[in-house]
Amino acid sequence: MSARCCAGQLACCCGTAPCSLCCKCCPKIKQSTSTRFMYALYFILVTLICCIMMSETVAKEMKAHIPFYGTLCQHIQAGDSCEKLVGYSAVYRVSFGMACFFFIFFLLTIKINNSKSCRAYMHNGFWFIKLLVLAAMCSGAFFIPDQDTFLKAWRYVGAAGGFLFILIQLILLVEFAHKWNKNWTSGTRHNKLWYGSLALVTLILYSVAVGALIVMAVFYTRADGCNFNKILLGVNGGLCLLISMIAISPCVQNRQPHSGLLQSGIISCYVMYLTFSSLSSKPPETILDENQKNITICVPEFSQGLQTDENLVTGLGTAILFCCILYSCLTSTTRASSEALRGIYATPETEVARCCFCCTPAEDDVEEPIGRKSGQRVIYDEKKGTVYSYAYFHFVFFLASLYVMMTVTHWFHYESAAIEKFFAGTWSIFWIKMASCWVCVLLYVWTLLAPFCCPTREFSV
Numbered sequence: 209m210s211a212r213c214c215a216g217q218l219a220c221c222c223g224t225a226p227c228s229l230c231c232k233c234c235p236k237i238k239q240s241t242s243t244r245f246m247y248a249l250y251f252i253l254v255t256l257i258c259c260i261m262m263s264e265t266v267a268k269e270m271k272a273h274i275p276f277y278g279t280l281c282q283h284i285q286a287g288d289s290c291e292k293l294v295g296y297s298a299v300y301r302v303s304f305g306m307a308c309f310f311f312i313f314f315l316l317t318i319k320i321n322n323s324k325s326c327r328a329y330m331h332n333g334f335w336f337i338k339l340l341v342l343a344a345m346c347s348g349a350f351f352i353p354d355q356d357t358f359l360k361a362w363r364y365v366g367a368a369g370g371f372l373f374i375l376i377q378l379i380l381l382v383e384f385a386h387k388w389n390k391n392w393t394s395g396t397r398h399n400k401l402w403y404g405s406l407a408l409v410t411l412i413l414y415s416v417a418v419g420a421l422i423v424m425a426v427f428y429t430r431a432d433g434c435n436f437n438k439i440l441l442g443v444n445g446g447l448c449l450l451i452s453m454i455a456i457s458p459c460v461q462n463r464q465p466h467s468g469l470l471q472s473g474i475i476s477c478y479v480m481y482l483t484f485s486s487l488s489s490k491p492p493e494t495i496l497d498e499n500q501k502n503i504t505i506c507v508p509e510f511s512q513g514l515q516t517d518e519n520l521v522t523g524l525g526t527a528i529l530f531c532c533i534l535y536s537c538l539t540s541t542t543r544a545s546s547e548a549l550r551g552i553y554a555t556p557e558t559e560v561a562r563c564c565f566c567c568t569p570a571e572d573d574v575e576e577p578i579g580r581k582s583g584q585r586v587i588y589d590e591k592k593g594t595v596y597s598y599a600y601f602h603f604v605f606f607l608a609s610l611y612v613m614m615t616v617t618h619w620f621h622y623e624s625a626a627i628e629k630f631f632a633g634t635w636s637i638f639w640i641k642m643a644s645c646w647v648c649v650l651l652y653v654w655t656l657l658a659p660f661c662c663p664t665r666e667f668s669v
Contacts (some may be wrong), residue, residue: 303613305346369610413473
């Protein structure tokens with residue numbers, strides 16, 4: 209029975225059926241969730257391949273343990289040491305195939321509002337065929353003629369797409385802050401305890417931000433140096449104070465009564481996180497001590513002890529980073545998030561206060577398939593219409609593919625990039641993170657001051 213079930217499930221991978229597991233004891237899953245999970249799985253698979261290609265350790269092990277390695281590389285025209293199959297150029301080619309895959313599906317799914325249409329079936333099914341298409345695109349990128357011109361042009365496309373992905377995430381972070389405050393504030397009309405919740409969370413957020421600023425001042429500065437770090441901490445700390453004052457200023461409160469310290473507290477914590485990440489990514493500064501020896505300054509002293517576990521730290525940090533990227537892709541592709549990017553927000557009257565406000569309330573009108581005797585149950589939650597934008601979903605993953613490509617290859621320091629040096633300090637990564645910090649502040653201030661700049665438009669945050 210189990211074998212027939214699995215065979216049926218594998219057969220369904222070539223058709224329009226949604227993806228599900230063979231085991232009947234698995235909890236039921238929504239069709240929209242299973243679809244997004246499968247695309248995320250493809251994304252993870254290609255990302256892992258990119259990380260392996262950037263690993264100097266893997267390249268050395270292959271050269272040491274694979275017989276006739278040099279002959280094989282020459283036979284497939286990959287160079288004497290298979291340099292075309294490893295390093296940044298290989299990652300660019302594989303990422304090109306993955307980006308093209310998601311971009312083609314972005315074009316195919318534009319303006320789909322009904323899950324029963326032909327194009328919707330292509331989005332929700334044919335998983336094995338799509339896996340073959342993805343593999344063919346990633347492999348075919350290695351046969352693009354004039355590779356040097358392709359790599360130079362694709363590098364600029366990747367940088368533009370990576371920056372756009374960062375911008376979208378910053379916009380959605382600001383939207384998240386406003387959504388949190390608006391949802392909990394709506395509960396105060398029926399229960400005054402929500403005021404206490406708002407005050408407690410706001411106090412915690414500001415405590416974290418101030419504590420982080422103090423810790424960075426202690427470990428990343430010193431009395432007789434580190435002036436650059438001191439300036440950055442002073443500027444970013446001042447920006448957090450500025451946005452807090454703007455949020456509670458009388459003029460802003462009159463135009464936007466839902467603005468408050470909760471949003472500015474969230475932005476302040478994120479600014480402190482980006483500041484810490486930027487300082488950690490900055491190339492180390494060295495000076496000569498009294499014994500005329502080079503010593504590293506402006507970094508925590510205990511960080512030098514982590515070098516013994518460099519591979520473990522790099523692997524764990526890389527996994528955390530890409531989990532965050534994947535989480536951002538999945539949470540930013542909901543219908544509410546895509547509407548927020550166009551400036552469309554739910555009205556406060558329709559808000560239902562919930563502790564876990566990010567989770568949408570359960571839908572009542574769902575349709576379960578008829579005739580499924582075994583295997584995981586799939587709930588068709590898109591009976592009336594799509595619950596998320598298919599086109600926007602693929603576009604975000606297209607941008608995420610470019611962002612992963614640039615991140616794995618150290619952005620503009622690609623020639624010396626390696627996954628083992630993923631957290632090595634470079635000025636390009638430092639300025640990208642610091643610029644993201646300042647753009648996030650500007651976006652938040654814009655949401656507060658926009659009604660004054662465009663008085664004829666209606667803004668709701």
